[in-house]
Amino acid sequence: GAVVSQHPSRVICKSGTSVKIECRSLDFQATTMFWYRQFPKKSLMLMATSNEGSKATYEQGVEKDKFLINHASLTLSTLTVTSAHPEDSSFYICSASGGSSYGYTFGSGTRLTVV
Amino acid sequence: RKEVEQDPGPFNVPEGATVAFNCTYSNSASQSFFWYRQDCRKEPKLLMSVYSSGNEDGRFTAQLNRASQYISLLIRDSKLSDSATYLCVVTRDRDDKIIFGKGTRLHILP
Numbered sequence: 001g002a003v004v005s006q007h008p009s010r011v012i013c014k015s016g017t018s019v020k021i022e023c024r025s026l027d028f029q030a031t032t033m034f035w036y037r038q039f040p041k042k043s044l045m046l047m048a049t050s051n052e053g054s055k056a057t058y059e060q061g062v063e064k065d066k067f068l069i070n071h072a073s074l075t076l077s078t079l080t081v082t083s084a085h086p087e088d089s090s091f092y093i094c095s096a097s098g099g100s101s102y103g104y105t106f107g108s109g110t111r112l113t114v115v
Numbered sequence: 116r117k118e119v120e121q122d123p124g125p126f127n128v129p130e131g132a133t134v135a136f137n138c139t140y141s142n143s144a145s146q147s148f149f150w151y152r153q154d155c156r157k158e159p160k161l162l163m164s165v166y167s168s169g170n171e172d173g174r175f176t177a178q179l180n181r182a183s184q185y186i187s188l189l190i191r192d193s194k195l196s197d198s199a200t201y202l203c204v205v206t207r208d209r210d211d212k213i214i215f216g217k218g219t220r221l222h223i224l225p
Contacts (some may be wrong), residue, residue: 034213043202043217044159093158095213104149104213106158 002028004096006107013084013114021079021110023094029074030096034104035067038091050077084114116141119205121216128193129224135189136219138203148179148186149204153218159202162188190221198223 003026013019023033032051036044048064050056050071058064068080077096081088094107121138128134140148148165163170165177165186176189190197203216 036215044215046212046214049212091156104161106160109158111156 002096002105004030004094004105004107006094006110008110009108010111011113013112015085015114016083018080018082019084019112021081021092021094021112023077023079023096023107025075025096025105028096030077031074032097033071033077034095034097035069035077035079036093036095038093038109044093047079081112084112086114088112089114118142118207118214119203119216121203121219123217123219125220125222127222127224130193130195132193133189133191134193134221135187136201136221137185137187138216138219139183139185140203140205140214141184142205142207143181143184145184145205145207147206148177150175150177150186150188151202151204151215153200153202155200159215162201193223195223195225197221 005024005026007022011019034049035047037047038044046059047062048056048058048069050069052071052074056069066082071077091109091111093109095104097104119140126134150162151159152162153159163172163177165179167179169178174191178187200218200220202218205214
């Protein structure tokens with residue numbers, strides 16, 4: 001089946017630094033990828049949609065300059081949390097879609113802790 | 116009105132019982148519907164798609180009511196391992212985005 005690899009699974013960083021999270025589709029081409037964040041005991045919140053070769057579309061309230069998304073190839077999307085603050089600590093999950101016939105596959109998530 | 120709404124629960128249900136929960140959606144043009152299961156601190160995993168005709172997978176039955184704009188999930192003969200958060204997911208037709216409900220927490224009691 002479709003596999004999405006997300007890396008790293010866990011990261012601790014200092015305030016002010018940047019963190020890059022990678023999401024790779026291993027056995028299919030992901031024309032669209034979604035990035036979510038999830039706070040404890042809350043549901044997933046869509047942050048942005050990235051389409052290969054074009055700019056990401058950000059949801060209302062999500063700072064595009066803070067959460068940089070790059071989808072340079074059909075198998076890789078990256079989310080960079082710039083100038084991280086403790087309030088950015090969260091669980092970030094990517095989801096990839098190769099088209100309507102493939103459905104949606106999730107990465108295993110990245111738990112970010114900013115200290 | 117939120118795009119997707121679920122009762123957050125928790126539903127505390129004795130093992131072996133049947134439990135059902137619904138999810139309502141606001142956009143009548145919504146295209147596809149799914150139930151995902153999420154265990155604590157894990158990523159969500161697809162439980163089942165929801166088809167217009169209703170579908171069953173073992174102890175799980177999902178149904179879609181387009182007229183009333185809700186989907187349902189029924190779990191029969193519940194097991195301890197069914198304890199999880201169940202997320203209702205709806206895709207919007209215009210951009211294929213996945214919209215999650217807040218989830219319903221289910222606790223199966225021994």
